[in-house]
Amino acid sequence: MQITNKLNLPDAVVKAVTNRPYSKGAADFSATQLLGPPQIGRLMAEHGDNLTEDASDRFWALLGSAMHVVLGWAAGTANPKVASEVRLFGSINVDGTTVTISGSPDNVEIDRGLLSDYKITSVWTAISGARPEWEQQANIYKWLLAKNGTNVDRLQIIMLFRDWSKTKAAREPGYPQAMIMPHQVMTWPLEVTEEFIRERIRLHRQSPTPECTEEDRWFRGGQIAVMKKGNKRAVRLLDTIDEAEQYMDSKHLKRPEHYIDERPGENVRCESYCPVASVCQQWAGLRGSDGNPL
Numbered sequence: 001m002q003i004t005n006k007l008n009l010p011d012a013v014v015k016a017v018t019n020r021p022y023s024k025g026a027a028d029f030s031a032t033q034l035l036g037p038p039q040i041g042r043l044m045a046e047h048g049d050n051l052t053e054d055a056s057d058r059f060w061a062l063l064g065s066a067m068h069v070v071l072g073w074a075a076g077t078a079n080p081k082v083a084s085e086v087r088l089f090g091s092i093n094v095d096g097t098t099v100t101i102s103g104s105p106d107n108v109e110i111d112r113g114l115l116s117d118y119k120i121t122s123v124w125t126a127i128s129g130a131r132p133e134w135e136q137q138a139n140i141y142k143w144l145l146a147k148n149g150t151n152v153d154r155l156q157i158i159m160l161f162r163d164w165s166k167t168k169a170a171r172e173p174g175y176p177q178a179m180i181m182p183h184q185v186m187t188w189p190l191e192v193t194e195e196f197i198r199e200r201i202r203l204h205r206q207s208p209t210p211e212c213t214e215e216d217r218w219f220r221g222g223q224i225a226v227m228k229k230g231n232k233r234a235v236r237l238l239d240t241i242d243e244a245e246q247y248m249d250s251k252h253l254k255r256p257e258h259y260i261d262e263r264p265g266e267n268v269r270c271e272s273y274c275p276v277a278s279v280c281q282q283w284a285g286l287r288g289s290d291g292n293p294l
Contacts (some may be wrong), residue, residue: 001275004054005082017058027102029204031140034101034197035133037216038204043276053275060162064120067160068106071118075107083150090147092194101197105141114154115141115148115269116182123161123168126176126183130157132215136196141195157183158190211282222265228258275283 003018024030033041046053072084087104107116115137125131132282138155145152164179188196203210225234235258238244244260247253271282277283 001048002050002052003058004052006054007056009055013059013062014055017055017062017151022088025089025102027089027100029099029101029201031103031137031144032102034140034200034204035136037212038206038209039141039280039282040276041204041208041275043279045071047057047279051275051278055235060120064118067118067120071107083110088141088144090144092197092201094198099201101140103137103141103144106143108145108150108152110150110152112154113152114156115145115152116158117141118154118158118160120160120162122163123165123176126159126161126181127174130159130183130185134183138185139188140197143190143197146190153187155185155187156273157185159183168187212270217270218268220266220268223263225261225263226253226258227261228253229256234261 003014005014024033064068069084075082075084083105084107086108087102087103089100089102091098091100093099105115108114109116115138117134119134134157135155138157142155144151159176159178159181161179161181164176166183168175169177221239223237224239224241226236226238226244226247228235235246235253236247238247241262248258248260266288267283270277270280270286274280274283
């Protein structure tokens with residue numbers, strides 16, 4: 001992928017965001033690749049050399065890399081029984097062929113049997129529930145560790161919020177109370193993880209390549225909002241217009257003081273985060289001929 005510099009950032013910044021420290025090594029798949037949508041992987045392989053991304057759009061990834069380096073160094077100096085950012089390899093038989101998977105857990109406290117993975121994310125992620133791929137990735141790391149002679153029985157995600165607000169933490173119920181928060185994830189039996197890995201490999205091998213699912217596209221379903229004039233926040237969010245009208249009737253909310261606002265769904269990954277959106281026929285179809293999401 002070619003890196004542009006639309007904001008004329010210093011060369012050091014551009015060089016830092018251009019150098020990606022992560023590699024699958026000699027593996028067929030990294031854990032991250034395995035969990036990614038097959039369509040993104042195929043389009044990157046076909047068009048990656050011709051795609052562009054601006055240096056400014058990679059800044060959060062740069063901060064994430066810097067965080068991993070600093071925390072990895074700190075973990076190693078604080079506890080000699082910690083493995084940090086070590087690339088592991090494990091092989092699995094899938095339909096008669098051997099496939100090698102690699103992964104690099106952020107922090108493994110061997111004496112405590114605890115694996116931690118760091119994620120820079122949004123407060124919304126914590127409020128709405130951690131992403132399922134985080135649990136999947138942590139369990140693949142657990143499987144890789146077992147393949148290499150180390151067993152862990154606890155998994156956690158350390159969430160660092162890029163948009164945390166101290167004011168909102170004090171005012172809003174359910175809002176994270178600190179900028180950093182541990183989140184425990186379920187540990188799977190190794191045989192369950194192995195079957196999950198096999199199914200992901202089969203999905204990536206499927207021909208033709210399957211299109212991205214709603215989950216892959218990070219689809220947020222549209223909602224129907226009952227609004228009050230002059231207020232930005234909805235009085236109530238519902239799934240259908242009928243439900244919204246019934247709610248207004250039950251609460252004796254009269255028009256035009258109150259009204260119904262239809263909020264369309266959005267494919268968050270496609271619209272803002274997918275590196276191959278510009279060459280994706282599925283996304284072109286979802287957007288429609290006018291270039292706007294349908």
